[in-house]
Amino acid sequence: VQESRTILVSVVFSLCVVLVGMLLGKMNSSEVVPSGGDVERYLFEKVQTLETKLVELGEQMKGMATKQSMEEMRKELDKNKERMELHEAKVKRVIDSWKGKPMLTKEQMQNEINRISADKTGRIDYALYAGGGRVIRHSSLTLQVPTGGLLSYMPWPLNRLFMGRVHPSANSWVLMPSGGINGLSEVPGNCLPLNGSSGFIDIRLREAIVPDAITVEHIPVEIAYNPDSAPKDFLVYGWQGRAKPDAGELVSLGSFTYDLQGHPVQTFSFEPATQTVDHIRFLLQSNHGHSMYTCVYRIRIHGVK
Numbered sequence: 001v002q003e004s005r006t007i008l009v010s011v012v013f014s015l016c017v018v019l020v021g022m023l024l025g026k027m028n029s030s031e032v033v034p035s036g037g038d039v040e041r042y043l044f045e046k047v048q049t050l051e052t053k054l055v056e057l058g059e060q061m062k063g064m065a066t067k068q069s070m071e072e073m074r075k076e077l078d079k080n081k082e083r084m085e086l087h088e089a090k091v092k093r094v095i096d097s098w099k100g101k102p103m104l105t106k107e108q109m110q111n112e113i114n115r116i117s118a119d120k121t122g123r124i125d126y127a128l129y130a131g132g133g134r135v136i137r138h139s140s141l142t143l144q145v146p147t148g149g150l151l152s153y154m155p156w157p158l159n160r161l162f163m164g165r166v167h168p169s170a171n172s173w174v175l176m177p178s179g180g181i182n183g184l185s186e187v188p189g190n191c192l193p194l195n196g197s198s199g200f201i202d203i204r205l206r207e208a209i210v211p212d213a214i215t216v217e218h219i220p221v222e223i224a225y226n227p228d229s230a231p232k233d234f235l236v237y238g239w240q241g242r243a244k245p246d247a248g249e250l251v252s253l254g255s256f257t258y259d260l261q262g263h264p265v266q267t268f269s270f271e272p273a274t275q276t277v278d279h280i281r282f283l284l285q286s287n288h289g290h291s292m293y294t295c296v297y298r299i300r301i302h303g304v305k
Helices: 002-029 038-098 106-117 149-153 156-163 170-174
Strands: 134-138 192-195 199-217 233-239 251-257 265-269 277-284 293-296 298-304
Touching (some): 134 170, 134 192, 170 192, 192 199, 199 233, 199 251, 277 293
Antiparallel strands (some): 134 199, 192 293, 199 265, 199 277, 199 298, 233 277
């Protein structure tokens, strides 16, 4: 821009010199210069004529600059149009290459349907209540837990005196699918509500196995009344034999974290092990922020015989 201005000033200056020369030449060649007081008026008129011509010249130069700018803009627009056309052609080729092709093959779709149908994991659950798994012990529950029948109206610390150490619905809540919306999720509220943000659940498996994974399921965040009551950090132990193990009999299988923003059904693999166990302890260390209770909806245990 500065360079253009400098050139314009130079051109104007040069034209001024030419015009002055022309005027002087005209004066010298043919025009009679008045004398006396008319000289001043004569020169004044000539200066006005020169100023008028300079203004007209400036307007012409502006027009020239504007035309040049418009031409440059037109060329740039043409270039952008060419780029856009090339991009559109590329996108069209990609879309055309997808036509008639499924995002998943028929085999992949069938495998996914089979996996969802097979208890959402496609793996054997050795803790399944219908298969012989049992909750044999758990930590204290939140104060008001329904039990069914007349005891439904009695706080859990009192009704457990009549019902024993394990809540009568613990097995169906923790070790069985509850058949929620379209059978694809657990039913909100059908959980074992451990008191506070920590606790444990002891499970006897249907048979002895070498465990290799645990699956923890919570209801989808979108339909949860209190998402922050979901389990977060937990440890898993196993043991063989007696219902109540000594501390030295517990075999650590790993520590894990349930991701509240992840899929509702999350499987955690254990470190490779060879020891056979027939009991599992789910040891809860924290939840996602609820201070009163933690909802445990479903636990599956996987492994090999």
